[in-house]
Amino acid sequence: MAETTVIPFGPQHPVLPEPVHIDLEMQDEKVLRAIPSIGYVHRGLEKLVEKRDYQKFVYVAERICGICSFGHGWGYCRAVEGAMHIDVPPRAKYLRTIWHELSRIHSHLLWLGLMADAMGFENLFMSSWRMREKILDIFEETTGGRIIFSVCKIGGVRRDMEKGTLNSIVDRLTDMEAELRVITDEFLKEPTVIRRMSGVGVLSREDAIELCCVGPVARASGVVGDMRLIDTEGAYQDLSFEPCVATEGDCLARCKVRIAELFQSIGLIRQAVEKVPDGEIAALVRGNPKEEFFTRIEQPRGEAIYYVKGNGTKFLDRMRVRTPTNANIPALVRALQGCDYADVPMLVVTIDPCISCTER
Amino acid sequence: MKQEYTEIESPALLDNVKEMKEDGYRLVQICCTRVPDGYELTYSFDKEYNFCHLRLTVPESGWVMSITSLYWSAFIYENEMHDLFGLDVRHIANDVDYKGTFYRLSEKAPWHTPPKKPAPPVRPQAKQPPVSKAAPAGEAVKTTAKAEEGAKEHG
Amino acid sequence: MAYLHFARNVLASMFRHPATTEYPLAPRQYQNITRGKVEINIDDCIFCGMCMRTCPADAIRVDRAGKTWEINPFSCVQCGGCVEHCPKKCLKMDTNYTKPSEKKTEMVFHADTPQT
Numbered sequence: 001m002a003e004t005t006v007i008p009f010g011p012q013h014p015v016l017p018e019p020v021h022i023d024l025e026m027q028d029e030k031v032l033r034a035i036p037s038i039g040y041v042h043r044g045l046e047k048l049v050e051k052r053d054y055q056k057f058v059y060v061a062e063r064i065c066g067i068c069s070f071g072h073g074w075g076y077c078r079a080v081e082g083a084m085h086i087d088v089p090p091r092a093k094y095l096r097t098i099w100h101e102l103s104r105i106h107s108h109l110l111w112l113g114l115m116a117d118a119m120g121f122e123n124l125f126m127s128s129w130r131m132r133e134k135i136l137d138i139f140e141e142t143t144g145g146r147i148i149f150s151v152c153k154i155g156g157v158r159r160d161m162e163k164g165t166l167n168s169i170v171d172r173l174t175d176m177e178a179e180l181r182v183i184t185d186e187f188l189k190e191p192t193v194i195r196r197m198s199g200v201g202v203l204s205r206e207d208a209i210e211l212c213c214v215g216p217v218a219r220a221s222g223v224v225g226d227m228r229l230i231d232t233e234g235a236y237q238d239l240s241f242e243p244c245v246a247t248e249g250d251c252l253a254r255c256k257v258r259i260a261e262l263f264q265s266i267g268l269i270r271q272a273v274e275k276v277p278d279g280e281i282a283a284l285v286r287g288n289p290k291e292e293f294f295t296r297i298e299q300p301r302g303e304a305i306y307y308v309k310g311n312g313t314k315f316l317d318r319m320r321v322r323t324p325t326n327a328n329i330p331a332l333v334r335a336l337q338g339c340d341y342a343d344v345p346m347l348v349v350t351i352d353p354c355i356s357c358t359e360r
Numbered sequence: 361m362k363q364e365y366t367e368i369e370s371p372a373l374l375d376n377v378k379e380m381k382e383d384g385y386r387l388v389q390i391c392c393t394r395v396p397d398g399y400e401l402t403y404s405f406d407k408e409y410n411f412c413h414l415r416l417t418v419p420e421s422g423w424v425m426s427i428t429s430l431y432w433s434a435f436i437y438e439n440e441m442h443d444l445f446g447l448d449v450r451h452i453a454n455d456v457d458y459k460g461t462f463y464r465l466s467e468k469a470p471w472h473t474p475p476k477k478p479a480p481p482v483r484p485q486a487k488q489p490p491v492s493k494a495a496p497a498g499e500a501v502k503t504t505a506k507a508e509e510g511a512k513e514h515g
Numbered sequence: 516m517a518y519l520h521f522a523r524n525v526l527a528s529m530f531r532h533p534a535t536t537e538y539p540l541a542p543r544q545y546q547n548i549t550r551g552k553v554e555i556n557i558d559d560c561i562f563c564g565m566c567m568r569t570c571p572a573d574a575i576r577v578d579r580a581g582k583t584w585e586i587n588p589f590s591c592v593q594c595g596g597c598v599e600h601c602p603k604k605c606l607k608m609d610t611n612y613t614k615p616s617e618k619k620t621e622m623v624f625h626a627d628t629p630q631t
Contacts, residue, residue, distance in 0.1 A: 033455065044471075059594050059596075127524060137546075144549055144595065145593070150593075158599070229409070318391075330432065
């Protein structure tokens, strides 16, 4: 039997947005086994909930990750609102949905850039991120921050967006659509890009179900599941959309799903801006949480679970975030077994790793 | 939205999880909460958006059986529980038992100690603390703890 | 020809104005509501301590008797909570960020300090 070598992947690697360490047991050019190891950005945020007021913890929750920051803030607020039985006003639900869908667009554009960078196509990486800057400008205009918005609070939102602002957001997104098509066509039609992604990291439908994958990773293998369809805390019940699904299960399919979701989000924002009702933007919050509550939210990377357990004081007993990357790591470990060494960066990026979220 | 947690006993864990698997449920997450006399584990499952939970309480010195034989992807949560809480999870599948090296931590099981009685957050020492604030019991103890924690925080 | 889809975009980028700001030669343009750093108009402050209670990062210290208001700008997370909760509206959020510095210093304002 030939010798095996262990090659460390990470924690520093050009394709990784956040540090993760994977030991690759290799034989010649094939990976036999992948052993993940995390903890480089572990900040113990779940433990911090015992020392911070539950209302102030929103600011900590949204700093779990920079890419999915709004999702974490919203998810935490939803969990506490569920535990305290607070009814969020409809306008706040719509505003949160609009910000979340903008967050999804920015996250997918970031991922497209990283995927292009993983292939070495730096021009496409920069073009994707140039479009992303326009979304970040929208965030800065409406919330005051480019990445960390600090706009969600328990009971609603802190800032309002007027009709004029909402319409200008829709106009800007419509202007961006043409150039976005050029960039995304590059991913879907350029022969060199297709050759790098097609057939790599195939995850069959049975595998995706057995490994309990979530998000675009599962949807690209034909498993239909999108938490937005059952979401009652956002505006999704009033908006019409279908989950984006592909069947091939390889990197290219995951790319197609995310690109389709990008354009779907623009459509959702358009619908939400037309239907947004007037009214209050926050409900009054009194007392402390006493119960426990689970909530699910569809983040750009998949289904995220937020669990809070209150004990009647202003400090929570437990706050748990199960992020989509956490659920997709088994799929990564399985996909890496038997793959070529040159495909390892592509596979790691294709599950959209957000290690800050995983480690909290 | 009413959420139900089915309480089960430790020996019945594998049987219950096997039922879930045969019904076609997907494992969503495993949550470990430290309670004063042990650990409270919550196993969450989902099938066609139907969310349900199994709850299991394990004493501090107890152990829990791994469910990787049924759901291979549970190794992520079980390794994490072992590394952060020091919970003894036995019989994790051989190829994914990382034996404490999954989470790179400077101390073993940092979340092992149960949370202390809630203390107020570290407030920087103002010369005249506002009198009208309704403070929980044990104010005298807090002042010294505050100074310590304050020094640690800014250090 | 099928291999050069992106050529048009590349050529256009070469002749377009750069998308990035040529910082530090050109100034960074902030929005009106950018949360940069917290500033106080100390003459209006009544030292009630609401901002200190609201701050999630414990960056503000208020001394009612000594009439001082202190902030550690390097602890501040620019959430804007203090600005929202101030009853006298003497706090505001400036659009420029705190300048980098070698040490984490605190800024102390006394009621008699002349405002610059």
